[in-house]
Amino acid sequence: MILSLSELYEILSQAYGKQHWWPIVQGGVSLYLEEYSQRERTPQEALEIWIGAILTQNTTWKNVEKALTTLKEKDVLSVEGLLNCSEEGLAxxxxxxxxxxxxxxxxxxxMRFLATYLHGNPCEMRSWSLAEARHALLSLWGIGPETADSILLYALGFPVFVVDAYTRRILECLGYEEASAPYERLQHLFHQKLAPDVHLYQEYHALFVAVGKTCGKKPRCSFCPLSSWCRKSQENVLAGVERSPLQERMDKKS
DNA sequence: CGCCAGGTTGTTG
DNA sequence: CAACAACATGGC
Structure with a gap:
């Protein structure tokens, strides 16, 4: 039998602990605070998450951290501040x-959307229905399903599950047929199997990222808490796919 | 030097 | 609708 989504959460949760997503950048470092799960995000925090969700598209968080730090130093991390920058200057x-x-x-x-429809305050979207808010976000150029759901879940506190490349990769390793299904179908799987709990969804997605980092396109099965349930783990060990850094250097020389 | 990272959009069969 | 190129820097 393959792992249920609830069982998977328990295993990841015990292996990695609380993640306290989404981080806020302060003094050049990212803060993952426990209080984030105990209160709603302020408008300022929600805006930072919104911007961060765009910046992190297909990029490492470390680079996003630098960019957000610069925006704060220049004091432009606000709707007005960002709109007053030229696109070249912002770039x-x-x-x-x-x-x-x-x-x-x-x-x-x-930012033009926020200024026009929400008085510059992303939190005003909380009074919209989830369907309306999601549809509005997806209508914006540059916001696709993962970015929209990250904003909805982490900035605004809507119970939507965020699906990303790691989610697909891990589910595929565990033998889920749906791993390659379209975004909404995969998301539906989580909505169907799990209670609509914002805190659960926030932690679960963060845990996928945590485990995903040990299971990249270069699997490191010996550090992965899922190896005993993973299809690839056995194959990788047998086929010698998992290499130590030393072995990789040897490979390059020959 | 080559590959990859918490995607999205536009183009083509 | 699936497959693919383009977008681009930084880390290992």
Whole structure:
């Protein structure tokens, strides 16, 4: 039998502990505070999460941290502040995240939306229905399903499950047929099997990222808490796919 | 030097 | 609708 989604959560939760997502950047470092799960995000925090969700598209968080730090130093991490920057100027400030021209434009599009429909306050979206809010986000250029759901779940506190590349990879390793299904179908699987609990969804997605880092395209099965349930683990050990850094150097020489 | 990272959009069969 | 290119920096 394959692991149920509830069992999977328990295993990851015990292996990695509380993740306290989504982080807020302060003094150049990311803070993962317990209080985030005990109160609603402030408008300022919600905006930072919104921007961060765009910046982190196909990029490491470390680079997003740098960009957010620069935006704070320049004191432009606000709807008005960002709209007062030219897209070129904004692009320069977020350069480390890559795709900076596109992302600068994406940020402007979102900020114009916030200024026009929400008085510049993302938290006002909490009075919308989940369906309306999600539809509005997806209509914005630069916001796809994962970014929309990250904003809904982490900035606004809607009970939506965030699906990402790691989610697919892990589920595939565990033998789930749905792993390659379209985004909404995979999301439906989680909504169907788990209670609509915001805190659970926030932690669960963060845990997928945590375990996903040990199970990249270079699997490190010996450090993975899922190895005994994982299809690939056995194959990798037998086929010698998992290499130590030393072995990898040897491979390159020959 | 090559591959990859908490995706999205536009183009093509 | 699936497959693919383009977008681009930083870390290992």
């Amino acid at each position: 320069r400030m977020i350069r480390p995240v890559g795709y900076y021209m596109q992302k600068a434009k994406k940020i402007h599009v979102s």
